[in-house]
Amino acid sequence: MEPVEPLEEYQQRLEDKVLSPLTRAGPRYYLIVGLLLLVIAWGLYAYVTQYREGLYVTGMRDRILWGLYVSLFIFFIGISQAGTLISAILRLSKAQWRVPITRMAELITVAALLLGALLPVIDQGRPDRVHFLLLYGRWQSPIIWDIFAISTYTIGSLIYLYLPLIPDLALARDKIGHLVSPPKRWFFRTFSLDWRGTARQKRYLIIALGIMMVLMIPVAVSAHTVVSLIFATTLREPWDNPMFGAYFVAGAIYSGTATIVIVMAVVRKAYGLEEYITRQHFINLGYLLGCLVLVMMYFNVLEFVTNGYKLAGEGEMHFQQLFTGTLAPYYWSYALGGMLIPGLIILFPWTRNIAGVITASVLVNVGMWIERYFIVVGGMRVPIMPYEPASYFPTWVEWSIMAAAFAAFTLIIVLAMRLLPIISIWEVSEQYGEEKIISRREAIGTAVSQSVHPEYAPTFRRAQTTEESQS
Amino acid sequence: MRVWTFWPLSLVAILMWLLSVSLTQAQSPAGTELELILPDESAVGQETELRAHLVNSLGGAVVGAEVTFLREAVFMNTGNDLILGTAVTDETGVAVLVFIPRSEGEMLITAEFYGDSQYGAAFATGVVPIATGPALYVEEERFRVPGINVSLFAAVLGGVWSLFFVVLVLIWLISREGEIPNPMAGVESD
Helix, strand or coil: CCCCCCHHHHHHHHHHHHHHHHHCCCHHHHHHHHHHHHHHHHHHHHHHHHHHHCHHHCCCCCCCCCCHHHHHHHHHHHHCHHHHHHHHHHHHCCCHHHHHHHHHHHHHHHHHHHHHHHHHHHHCCCHHHCCHHHHHCCCCCHHHHHHHHHHHHHHHHHHHHHCCHHHHHHHHHHHHCCCCCHHHHHHHHHHCCCCCCCHHHHHHHHHHHHHHHHHHHHHHHHHHHHHHHHHHCCCCHHHCCCCHHHHHHHHHHHHHHHHHHHHHHHHHHHHCCCCCCCHHHHHHHHHHHHHHHHHHHHHHHHHHHHHHHHCCCCHHHHHHHHHCCCCHHHHHHHHHHHHHHHHHHHHCCCCCCHHHHHHHHHHHHHHHHHHHHHHHHHHHHCCCCCCCCCCCCCCHHHHHHHHHHHHHHHHHHHHHHHHCCCCCHHHHHHHHHHHHHHHHHHHHCCCCCCCCCHHHCCCCHHHHHHHHHHC | CCHHHHHHHHHHHHHHHHHHHHHHHHCCCECEEEEEECCCCEECCCCEEEEEEEEECCCCECCCCEEEEEEEEEECCEEEEEEEEEEECCCCCEEEEEECCCCCEEEEEEEEECCCCCECCEEEEEEEEEECCCCCCCCCCCCCCCCCCHHHHHHHHHHHHHHHHHHHHHHHHHHHHHHCCCCCCCCCCC
16 A cells, blocks of 8 residues: 555645745746736737727728627637636536646636626727716617626636635735735735634635535526627627527637646646646546537537528628638638647547647637637628628737737736635645545545544644634 | 991991800809798607708799708717708709608708709708607517516526625625634644
């Protein structure tokens, strides 16, 4: 039998590993932050240009009213499904392997939603009128539904990110509070809510987490479905598809999973977390990606077999532009590079490894970005009146703002990693304790008491024991 | 006829011809007058009849002339005349245009005859007070499923936010629990 490390030692090592990045930052960190800020500053300059000159400086001038910004909006809302999938669904299904990566997934969700929600405002020619949507918007409009769905999803995601953070923030308060700057110390103290790990606190936390993990799944699914309804309820042939909601949700989970793999790989390398984020995590997420490839292919085939078979209305023009026309390079890049090749990488055992899964994930994300682009632009390009199809290509302003959006997304995650423990220490410790119990049970080969031995108890066991002895 | 009598007569004839040609060339189109007949008031969404009466300088009806009706419009701080439509005068010299106002307020209307080879241009202006009317867009209820409406949407949304509120209460309870002093604090270290 493999010798098992005592929980206390394991926990100490885990705390050192995860909390140490919160106390110090090397020059590489500041360099990355500086570069990201530079890109964001350039994007701000581009936006100021757009604000001053109007949308004339973008490519959205000739009947194609939605372009890069709206594509990017769908893309970001899509990758925000990462947190819901990994954290809520896997938490609900008690998939233990998800524990070290839940925090990253939840963080991706929040960062993606914050950026995603900003993009429709950037897309507006008159952002000073954004409040008109609430003042004069109609309840019957999918755009209003979208505002409520996304804001609800954002608030829910913030709560869902915060809840499992409470014990870890308390740990940071107690362990490294004296090593960090006063604002950070204040942050740890305030947001750890005087957590002492009492039985009651733990019970409240478990109830709150239970509510949120169940609630967040329909909220996330509805948020992306409502995004799809903005298109599907518009009288345009390429978007006239009742499957759009399911297709969007599947695509969102697909790109969300790929984003988790990429962030996970970067964090693992940057913080040396190979012990906690293992090869198995990549392989498991790879399997998930593989399943989603099949789902995506299924939706694609279904769409083309139904709408493509009938070729009613302007459908013929749409299929022509996708398969052999102007948008063919985009479509085939997505179909081959974003679905087929990642699927094959996952399928073959000799490519199904960490590098393979990362490569597949990058391809998936590029493919999904392209897919969002041709859904939006392709749909707008098909004329709804007898005129020639318009052309669209983003200008430097749009590319710059897109680069700034990605930089801001990365910056949020990078800054959060300096403020929050990137791995849920208390959950990983609990999991380790439970695994030890199982291994001991197996070693003894006999039934053991259901009560947890103090040695293998969760992180906050000590406080709980104190309280119990007191009562 | 003697030659000396022929030349003066010829000269007079030439002069007369020149005079008649110059008079013909210089003749301007006859003057016209345009009168705009507007309703005392109208309302948004209500059919409004604009009438323009075109007469010549002698008061006779000008028939078959095209009259253009315009309204003053301001969009994005830029004002200009917006063409509402054109109408042709009938045998009484009246051109009629019916239009539906889409905004309330004092609407400045101009009727303009641009003139032709026979008649000179003329225009007239007037104001029609447009009162508030019913909503221009009336939703046609084609199919309604009982219970699927805004209230349902609000109820679902309210349900989700209520659960958020419950979670916030639980967070508050966690915080309150932490504030309770722990009498055993320090015991362990002792």
